[in-house]
Amino acid sequence: AKKQGSNTYQAYSCSNDISSYKKLLLEKDMRKAIVNEEFQLYYQPQVEAATGSIQGAEALIRWRHSEWGMVPPNEFIPLAEENHLIHHISDWVIRKTCAQLRQWKDAGYPLKPISINLSPLRLLKRGLVELIKEQLTFYQIPAELLEIEITESSLLKNDISVLKTLEELRNLGIKIAIDDFGTGYASLNYLHEFEADILKIDQIFIQNITSANKKDAAIVSAVIHLAKEIGMRIVAEGVEEKEQYDFLKERNCDLIQGYYFSKPVPLADYEEMLCRGLSI
Ligand code: C2E
Ligand code: CA
Ligand code: CA
Numbered sequence: 001a002k003k004q005g006s007n008t009y010q011a012y013s014c015s016n017d018i019s020s021y022k023k024l025l026l027e028k029d030m031r032k033a034i035v036n037e038e039f040q041l042y043y044q045p046q047v048e049a050a051t052g053s054i055q056g057a058e059a060l061i062r063w064r065h066s067e068w069g070m071v072p073p074n075e076f077i078p079l080a081e082e083n084h085l086i087h088h089i090s091d092w093v094i095r096k097t098c099a100q101l102r103q104w105k106d107a108g109y110p111l112k113p114i115s116i117n118l119s120p121l122r123l124l125k126r127g128l129v130e131l132i133k134e135q136l137t138f139y140q141i142p143a144e145l146l147e148i149e150i151t152e153s154s155l156l157k158n159d160i161s162v163l164k165t166l167e168e169l170r171n172l173g174i175k176i177a178i179d180d181f182g183t184g185y186a187s188l189n190y191l192h193e194f195e196a197d198i199l200k201i202d203q204i205f206i207q208n209i210t211s212a213n214k215k216d217a218a219i220v221s222a223v224i225h226l227a228k229e230i231g232m233r234i235v236a237e238g239v240e241e242k243e244q245y246d247f248l249k250e251r252n253c254d255l256i257q258g259y260y261f262s263k264p265v266p267l268a269d270y271e272e273m274l275c276r277g278l279s280i
């Protein structure tokens with residue numbers, strides 16, 4: 001593996017193409033990472049478009065490798081999905097998030113929902129609903145504070161057990177978000193087949209909403225409209241510029257997530273934002 005300045009771990013090439021030697025090393029270290037507490041959650045605020053106030057955050061996993069520094073999730077999550085460590089990682093994220101919500105409650109922070117990312121593989125494995133129920137009960141956390149982001153590929157399997165699991169989670173009061181909306185195929189089919197609460201429109205559509213070519217602007221406007229018509233909350237991801245924010249606000253997009261407001265930040269920074277309410 002190659003080390004770069006600023007302690008940033010640099011992939012040889014794209015994430016689908018890591019050398020098998022490096023894969024082997026990563027896999028070995030990943031097994032120890034949970035025990036060694038090398039994983040961390042970063043939080044990226046989600047802001048109400050109309051007011052600019054914080055409405056919650058997405059938890060994004062970070063791996064601080066002892067030698068290589070930060071290993072990006074796009075690199076180790078796919079690997080964890082291959083070697084089945086994803087189940088341990090997912091369960092760690094669930095436990096950590098519930099424990100964190102409890103801590104905020106005890107410390108008197110304003111309580112806002114946290115959304116976590118769950119791999120389709122974890123949704124297929126048994127025991128998910130039980131684990132979440134157990135954690136919510138143990139920490140005495142209302143289910144409304146936990147949101148689960150799934151990608152369209154979770155539903156791609158069209159596995160009846162996945163649909164059932166999601167239904168059970170919703171019945172507990174947990175909100176389900178469809179992540180990266182628009183990038184899978186047959187997106188509309190999922191809306192048709194499954195009741196979700198939140199639609200997260202992918203950043204690739206946001207990038208060009210203010211460009212001269214009005215195509216992406218039209219797509220985003222239509223998706224916002226669609227979400228409202230079917231009673232879903234809509235979140236725009238990857239909002240980096242004021243012009244993009246203005247566009248989305250004008251079209252009544254519910255929530256904004258992106259570098260324009262904040263990058264994903266470590267716990268302490270997010271806590272500070274929670275206190276301030278982060279209003280731009
Ligand atoms: P995602 O769920 O679509 O998360 C959004 C990604 O976009 C994050 O990358 C975030 O840092 C980045 N992002 C947010 N705002 C902006 C922006 O304004 N501009 C740009 N260019 N990027 C922005 P990150 O944290 O590197 O995560 C990458 C992916 O890794 C996530 O994509 C998600 O699929 C996966 N991931 C992260 N944490 C977890 C986890 O705990 N479990 C699982 N299963 N997957 C995770
Ligand atoms: Ca996500
Ligand atoms: Ca996303």
Ligand code: CA
Pocket residue numbers: 180
């Ligand atoms: Ca993504």
